Amino acid sequence: MSVQDLIRQRFFPHLWCPGCGHGIVLNNLLRVIDAEGYDPYSLCMVSGIGCSSRVSGYVNFHTMHTMHGRALACATGIKLTKPHLKVLVPMGDGDAMAIGGNHFIHACRRNIDLTAIVLNNRIYGMTGGQYSPLSGPGVLATTAPYSSIDNMFDTVKLASGAGASFVARTTAFHVREIQSILKKAIAHKGFSVVEILVGCPTYFGRKNKLGGQVELMEHYRDSTVPIGSKKLEENPHLIQRGIFVEEERAEYCAEYARIIERAVKEQ
Amino acid sequence: MSKKERNISFVQGNEACVRGALYAGVKFFAGYPITPSTEIAEQLARELPRIGGSFIQMEDEIASMCAVCGASLAGSKAMTATSGPGFSLKQEAIGYAVMAEIPCVVVNVQRAGPSTGLPTKAAQGDVNQARWGTHGDHSIIAMTASGIQDVFNVTIEAFNFAETYRTPVILLFDEVVGHMREKLVIPPQGELPVVERLKTSVKVGVNYHPYLPREDGRLPMSDYGGEHRFHVTGLYHNIWGFPTENPDESHRLLRHLVDKLENRAHLLARWKEHHLEDAESVLISYGSSARSALHHVEGCRAKGHRHGLLELQTLWPFPKQLVREKTARARHVFVVEMNMGQITSQVKAVVDDPDNVFLINRLDGSLVTPSDIESIIRVVEGRGV
Amino acid sequence: MEAYTINAGWCKGCGICVAFCPKKALGLDGDKAVHDPELCVLCGMCELYCPDLAIRIDKPAKKVKAGKEATA
Structure with a gap:
């Protein structure tokens, strides 16, 4: 098996723009699947709507391209029906945190064994560059021509607070870290959230004078540090990367299996 | 013979619906509490785990309908139940089920609307919403009943139609039927016809097309986790299930979605x-x-x-x-x-x-x-x- | 034998591989990446960075220590 065997090659080249961070995440996700030897028949990918959600069309797993924001809700139905499936849910920042925000926090709360990969490019790409709940104040977008005044969610804090048992963050620049984190996230029994900061050179980079794809990669290299880095003392605005939460907690499908056991016995 | 042995009971319409769904082989329910349909959720929360099925109370009506879509594609006969305001919220995913041809049953125990309306009073104002609630041209099956035995029978029929035609089927009950009590006789399993999911006969390793109709118009299914990997989308798609913008394929898909039901109106009529x-x-x-x-x-x-x-x-x-x-x-x-x-x-x-x-x-x-x-x-x- | 291939049909010429190659073994020819085997040490970073999945290095076993991504 190789990475090429895990994709639907006839749809390549993919539809993403040159230098889009989504491709880098797909690339490294596939390497994890390959290296860990997951049977593609045991994998299900469920996505919503947006640039990032198109990833489900490219992987040769069981795949479901659903509605905007609804991927986690659909995935919950699949997982509860076939608990042995590994269910991966790639989502954009708008998909996961705006229209799908309610599903996101409740999937965290249930601790159902899904792997949510939040591809955060801080913009709605597919619709042409509107601000998202992860854009933050000061960002320029087509719907924030005078700059955004909206505060942003912190995905890591939100997921941790809502009860996810695995929470991590990395960036498209840190490709080996993507692999090491995704490897753990997929193996983790419980709801895992991996936020990956990715560049959207077409809309975010250009509009916000951050440059092209290379400059965005450098931006994520230079504006992030591993959790607890000493550099934070000099610059507390640096974004921390790494695994923030990794705990064993009761998983939803396992708990429901116990309900079934009880219900059958008590009949 | 005792009443229990003859399986005769005195039940509400909502319970008759649950009994019909179980008779038809429901294995998955996702829902959200709403009057006057909640008894359906309450009773399935008790019954489904007894038969190894799954019940889940989702965070909202939208999520419930989405979970039903996921569960059905994973191989379970799946349903949800709601009332007017919830039915409005479910329209997005009902449209998805229409487009992706996902068999499922959606119960709407109607109350007076619009909006919150009269939550505990009866109405039949959602007839057109059942037909045209979701956007875009499409067709749909909607059924109803006036008595408890009929609720039971029509619910089984709804599951049978959903499986036969790969479509969501709406059960439009109303508050009076949902809450009144009458005698229900449940026949032994096997007496009433139950349509099982038509599984594809395509062998492992051979290309499976999830949207390629057989000669009789039916679309055999595989399921997530099964022998075939396939793609499902709410976009216009080809026989593989992959997105298409090809005008011929798009036209053919929409005609198929509409014609598969409209051309069979006489077969679907129950009265x-x-x-x-x-x-x-x-x-x-x-x-x-x-x-x-x-x-x-x-x-x-x-x-x-x-x-x-x-x-x-x-x-x-x-x-x-x-x-x-x-x-x-x-x-x-x-x-x-x-x-x-x-x-x-x-x-x-x-x-x-x-x-x-x-x-x-x-x-x-x-x-x-x-x-x-x-x-x-x-x-x-x-x-x- | 290592085989280094760039799938020109998939490469969109974003230049990320060029910018982050530690040995400057990659360049752009028009809007396609090109590879200089003389300079390349097969560290494999370009393969991981490529958003287009266009770079493929088939190696029988690891011979060269893998490159390290810069840390901030």
């Missing part, structure tokens, strides 16, 4: 008829309104008036042929419903003389009574006020 053979006045009704209509008809017959009742159980696709045939010899047609004429307009559209079709309704959350019906029919028939 009951009372005293129609020689009826001069034909009443058309459905759901709880049909109970009052039947009471009226039987009272009339006792007095020698030739009235008859056509009780519709399939509302969509609208059974045009049936309604034309049954009203062909009628001097007057009366449609009894608890809305402003949603089925009346359908009847008017198919009969030869639409001016002879009269609406008898109530809009105040109360059941249309037999005397409401009598007072209007007397006037139309010229029998005085």
